[in-house]
Amino acid sequence: MNPSADLPTPVWREELESEYAALAARLEPLVPCLEIPLHLPWIDAINKLKKQRGAVIMAHSYQSPEIFHGVADVTGDSLGLAKAAAECEAGLIVLCGVHFMAETAKILAPEKTVLIPDLDAGCSLAASITVDDVRALRAEYPQVPVVSYANTSAAVKAESDAICTSANAVQVVESMGARRVIFLPDEFLGRHVARQTGVEIILWHGRCEVHERFTAQEVRHVRKQFGTKVVAHPECSPEVLAEADFVGSTTAMGKWLAREKPAKVAMITECSMADNLRAQFPAIQFIKPCNLCPHMQRITLQNIYASLRDLKHAIEIPADVIAGARRALERMLAVGRREPV
Numbered sequence: 133m134n135p136s137a138d139l140p141t142p143v144w145r146e147e148l149e150s151e152y153a154a155l156a157a158r159l160e161p162l163v164p165c166l167e168i169p170l171h172l173p174w175i176d177a178i179n180k181l182k183k184q185r186g187a188v189i190m191a192h193s194y195q196s197p198e199i200f201h202g203v204a205d206v207t208g209d210s211l212g213l214a215k216a217a218a219e220c221e222a223g224l225i226v227l228c229g230v231h232f233m234a235e236t237a238k239i240l241a242p243e244k245t246v247l248i249p250d251l252d253a254g255c256s257l258a259a260s261i262t263v264d265d266v267r268a269l270r271a272e273y274p275q276v277p278v279v280s281y282a283n284t285s286a287a288v289k290a291e292s293d294a295i296c297t298s299a300n301a302v303q304v305v306e307s308m309g310a311r312r313v314i315f316l317p318d319e320f321l322g323r324h325v326a327r328q329t330g331v332e333i334i335l336w337h338g339r340c341e342v343h344e345r346f347t348a349q350e351v352r353h354v355r356k357q358f359g360t361k362v363v364a365h366p367e368c369s370p371e372v373l374a375e376a377d378f379v380g381s382t383t384a385m386g387k388w389l390a391r392e393k394p395a396k397v398a399m400i401t402e403c404s405m406a407d408n409l410r411a412q413f414p415a416i417q418f419i420k421p422c423n424l425c426p427h428m429q430r431i432t433l434q435n436i437y438a439s440l441r442d443l444k445h446a447i448e449i450p451a452d453v454i455a456g457a458r459r460a461l462e463r464m465l466a467v468g469r470r471e472p473v
């Protein structure tokens with residue numbers, strides 16, 4: 133049964149103001165106040181349709197606040213979402229993030245329907261490497277294991293020996309038990325890993341188009357101007373990371389804030405992430421150098437609604453690719469089980 137084929141476009145009703153008073157208060161410091169009445173009808177419609185469908189909405193930390201706080205059942209970094217997809221009971225998952233994240237959910241939960249609201253939500257890192265590139269690297273460096281960052285296509289994952297995220301890259305590289313490892317596709321994350329291990333890292337030249345824009349000069353300026361602590365994602369350049377008080381994955385940054393409780397912090401990462409953390413740590417002043425990920429921004433309340441209404445766009449991956457990619461992902465999850473990250 134399709135409970136939603138002829139649903140009207142959601143519109144504002146007076147009652148939404150009281151029904152969503154708590155959410156509106158949470159969103160008020162994070163989004164322009166004029167936008168809140170525009171968001172609430174969509175949030176309400178999505179939450180109702182989600183229940184009807186028995187769906188779970190998972191949102192990456194880089195999703196806009198109205199999605200992250202308004203409709204998501206599960207939020208987290210790419211590792212957290214991958215684990216949640218594998219463990220969740222629902223048969224229908226709407227993944228609000230980029231394409232490789234939805235693919236990872238499908239690989240770990242192949243019996244479930246995984247939807248992404250916009251199939252073109254890509255990633256410059258995932259686009260930087262193909263299966264043929266991985267095969268050429270293997271031919272050039274025979275016997276050297278390949279560790280791929282989660283920001284890769286399912287097909288590239290299937291060609292890899294193990295997957296890692298920014299939360300566990302060093303542990304996964306060291307778990308290979310090799311003198312040398314091919315690390316792809318993020319050059320900057322690879323360099324960050326190389327600084328922390330004796331394993332020789334063979335790099336690829338992929339870059340995150342969002343994090344590579346930050347410069348060391350900007351970071352020095354922000355620190356001097358605002359007297360702030362600086363936290364950076366390891367997809368930033370080595371020069372930027374050298375200026376930071378802490379370097380860590382999306383989740384590690386949140387944990388650092390909870391532990392250190394700085395008075396002021398500049399988050400050198402995607403812009404929405406700082407917004408979402410701002411709601412979690414109201415006592416901390418966030419200085420916001422703003423770089424938004426254009427791919428993450430493709431996901432909107434409107435296309436999440438359409439995704440649930442029309443059950444689109446379902447992630448489909450050939451069975452042999454699922455099997456290969458799953459093997460590489462399981463290797464990462466096994467490292468996580470031995471050594472929590």
Ligand code: 13P
Pocket residue numbers: 208209210211283297298299340367381382383
């Ligand atoms: P996380 O693994 O920290 O979620 O990061 C994914 C990503 O795309 C960062 O730009």
Ligand code: SF4
Pocket residue numbers: 230254255256257258283340341342343367402425426427428
């Ligand atoms: Fe990819 Fe960078 Fe966007 Fe993350 S922020 S999804 S690495 S382009």
